[in-house]
Amino acid sequence: MMVMGIFDAIKRELIDKEVLIEKERELRLITSALLSRGHVLMEGVPGVAKTYTSKALAKLLGLSFKRVQMTPDLLPSDIIGYYVYDQRAGGFVLRKGPIFTNILLVDEINRASPRTQSALLEAMQERQVTIEGELYKLEEPFIVIATQNPIEMEGVFPLPEAQLDRFLIKVVTGYTTTKGLVKIMRSADEIEEAIESLKPSVTREEVLEEIKNVKSVKVEESVLSYVASIVEETRKHTAVKLGASPRAAIALVKMAKAWAYTSGRDYVIPDDVKAVAIPVLTHRVIVKPELELQGVTPDKVVEDVLSRVPVPKP
Amino acid sequence: MKNVVLLALILVLALVATLSTTAINALGEADRHTPGFPQSVEGFQLPTSPPVNLSDVENAILELSKSSALSRGDAEKLKDFSNLSFQEAVERIDNPELRDSLLNLAGKGALSPEDVEAFLNYLNSLKTSGALSPVDELLALRALEALASATQNPYTSEIVLRTLSALKGLEVAQSNPLPALKSPQQFSAEIPAPGLPSLHLPFVALPAIPQLRLSLPPIPLTTLIIIAICGSVALAALLGRKYARPIFKRLKIHRIGGAPAMHIGDSVLEAYWRSVHIVSTISGMQKADSETHREFLAKVCERLDPRVAEVFKDITLAYEVYRYGFRAEAGQRILSGFRRLLEHAMVSA
Numbered sequence: 001m002m003v004m005g006i007f008d009a010i011k012r013e014l015i016d017k018e019v020l021i022e023k024e025r026e027l028r029l030i031t032s033a034l035l036s037r038g039h040v041l042m043e044g045v046p047g048v049a050k051t052y053t054s055k056a057l058a059k060l061l062g063l064s065f066k067r068v069q070m071t072p073d074l075l076p077s078d079i080i081g082y083y084v085y086d087q088r089a090g091g092f093v094l095r096k097g098p099i100f101t102n103i104l105l106v107d108e109i110n111r112a113s114p115r116t117q118s119a120l121l122e123a124m125q126e127r128q129v130t131i132e133g134e135l136y137k138l139e140e141p142f143i144v145i146a147t148q149n150p151i152e153m154e155g156v157f158p159l160p161e162a163q164l165d166r167f168l169i170k171v172v173t174g175y176t177t178t179k180g181l182v183k184i185m186r187s188a189d190e191i192e193e194a195i196e197s198l199k200p201s202v203t204r205e206e207v208l209e210e211i212k213n214v215k216s217v218k219v220e221e222s223v224l225s226y227v228a229s230i231v232e233e234t235r236k237h238t239a240v241k242l243g244a245s246p247r248a249a250i251a252l253v254k255m256a257k258a259w260a261y262t263s264g265r266d267y268v269i270p271d272d273v274k275a276v277a278i279p280v281l282t283h284r285v286i287v288k289p290e291l292e293l294q295g296v297t298p299d300k301v302v303e304d305v306l307s308r309v310p311v312p313k314p
Numbered sequence: 315m316k317n318v319v320l321l322a323l324i325l326v327l328a329l330v331a332t333l334s335t336t337a338i339n340a341l342g343e344a345d346r347h348t349p350g351f352p353q354s355v356e357g358f359q360l361p362t363s364p365p366v367n368l369s370d371v372e373n374a375i376l377e378l379s380k381s382s383a384l385s386r387g388d389a390e391k392l393k394d395f396s397n398l399s400f401q402e403a404v405e406r407i408d409n410p411e412l413r414d415s416l417l418n419l420a421g422k423g424a425l426s427p428e429d430v431e432a433f434l435n436y437l438n439s440l441k442t443s444g445a446l447s448p449v450d451e452l453l454a455l456r457a458l459e460a461l462a463s464a465t466q467n468p469y470t471s472e473i474v475l476r477t478l479s480a481l482k483g484l485e486v487a488q489s490n491p492l493p494a495l496k497s498p499q500q501f502s503a504e505i506p507a508p509g510l511p512s513l514h515l516p517f518v519a520l521p522a523i524p525q526l527r528l529s530l531p532p533i534p535l536t537t538l539i540i541i542a543i544c545g546s547v548a549l550a551a552l553l554g555r556k557y558a559r560p561i562f563k564r565l566k567i568h569r570i571g572g573a574p575a576m577h578i579g580d581s582v583l584e585a586y587w588r589s590v591h592i593v594s595t596i597s598g599m600q601k602a603d604s605e606t607h608r609e610f611l612a613k614v615c616e617r618l619d620p621r622v623a624e625v626f627k628d629i630t631l632a633y634e635v636y637r638y639g640f641r642a643e644a645g646q647r648i649l650s651g652f653r654r655l656l657e658h659a660m661v662s663a
């Protein structure tokens with residue numbers, strides 16, 4: 001088993017060479033989501049390298065990359081694709097949408113209309129699209145990295161809970177430290193050039209191989225019970241209106257396996273579960289509105305749950 | 315740590331001693347006051363002394379010269395004393411060093427209180443060494459007064475007082491060829507020598523400094539008890555540690571040996587949990603139920619001897635491999651690690 005291949009390359013090329021500064025956690029989470037065949041919702045204010053992170057990852061992994069800027073007038077066909085009449089050929093030909101790629105960056109997903117959002121999310125879930133009655137499978141690996149701005153309130157269509165659940169993780173990315181910011185300012189041009197000139201270090205086949213390897217990571221019975229206890233506890237929590245679903249439990253195990261794999265292990269330990277619990281669960285937990293006003297956030301609820309659920313013993 | 319405790323002990327003892335002494339004084343003397351006598355400094359006022367000026371000094375000089383207590387030369391030098399200017403006073407001084415000092419002082423311009431004080435000290439030193447005649451002293455003080463008056467120096471009245479004292483010195487010097495060095499206060503209280511005309515100098519005796527009596531509030535008994543307890547604890551921490559160490563060592567070994575019975579059914583897993591018990595005992599940090607093995611390792615390592623921490627780290631990682639990675643070979647690592655940990659624990663305890 002080739003352990004840590006992808007993440008090793010990412011760390012070496014992007015973190016150690018300071019192409020992306022202070023983004024190791026985000027990169028590791030996105031890599032783990034990719035290896036778990038999940039999609040990522042990136043939440044962060046504009047200008048915190050959300051696009052750069054996705055683009056650099058795609059280039060390094062030798063995968064195709066496309067970007068869609070969501071707007072309220074965007075149609076599902078603009079993403080999925082459509083048939084156009086070709087006069088030379090004398091018939092209709094398919095014009096594939098940007099969804100036919102390996103890594104799709106959907107910028108400001110909450111700006112698209114609910115119709116377009118649901119078309120995209122269906123494609124994400126099924127990993128296939130239907131155009132004019134014809135089914136098209138999307139090429140593996142396929143990962144959607146959708147971004148949204150947490151402070152925008154006007155002109156947006158917030159994702160419904162059911163659709164949020166389709167995202168394997170929500171990565172909250174923020175500002176760098178002062179030291180990191182100084183580094184970015186010092187080498188802004190070099191960073192841009194470095195991302196443009198990135199060469200693939202891992203092939204698509206290797207990525208697929210690693211996805212297969214992650215599936216074989218062992219999860220001991222007591223760890224599964226631990227995950228179940230965490231998920232159930234989110235439902236019982238007094239501050240919670242809607243807790244995590246069984247899909248959330250599956251996502252937690254998947255991510256814990258990928259996290260263990262990127263740590264160089266072929267077995268999951270409780271620490272892996274704890275490490276990914278917040279990115280996996282926070283967007284699936286809804287806090288009671290009256291408590292939300294008092295400052296209780298899903299992050300705090302999950303942290304509280306983790307601090308109370310006992311880890312497997314002996 | 316030991317030094318800190320020692321310092322704390324000294325400070326506490328010093329505080330206790332100071333407070334006790336003050337408290338006793340305050341309590342003991344409160345009753346000894348004459349009724350109506352002010353017990354606090356706020357209610358006390360200094361007695362006022364009568365105002366003196368240079369004309370008093372001049373009158374005294376005239377009386378001395380009339381009674382032939384002054385030689386003709388000295389009387390000539392001190393003639394028209396109150397109206398002497400700075401230059402005139404300086405010119406009449408015999409001691410060249412003193413003259414230079416006064417001229418230097420005048421050259422400085424505005425006279426500060428420090429300058430006056432320094433000059434008066436200088437006069438004292440000259441007087442003590444016998445290099446200053448009473449007449450020179452009077453003239454020097456007159457010159458200084460002229461300078462001080464010009465700059466409205468607050469020391470002016472003190473200089474005049476000093477001049478009067480110097481005049482007393484002159485009177486005694488004329489009557490007694492071997493004068494003893496006496497303070498101005500003593501002179502003012504002295505009875506003039508029989509047979510000599512007495513000077514009618516104004517009374518310039520400085521008031522005796524009153525003994526300040528601070529009325530401290532009585533210290534509550536509880537405060538004294540707390541201070542005593544703190545002192546005892548500090549003393550026990552300093553001295554008792556040496557004697558307590560063997561006792562604690564024995565207790566710790568007993569606790570390590572007497573781990574609660576575990577019936578896990580797997581000797582390897584049991585060894586890990588016994589190791590947890592040992593490091594908990596050594597470090598005094600318990601593993602919380604929601605804490606992962608690595609979280610506990612990170613927490614406890616900060617408090618362990620590096621060698622013990624290294625052994626426990628190896629045990630923890632081996633436990634994870636054995637428990638979650640299903641690798642039986644890691645069991646041997648846990649068992650050998652447990653034995654090493656036990657040895658280290660016994661030695662370090």
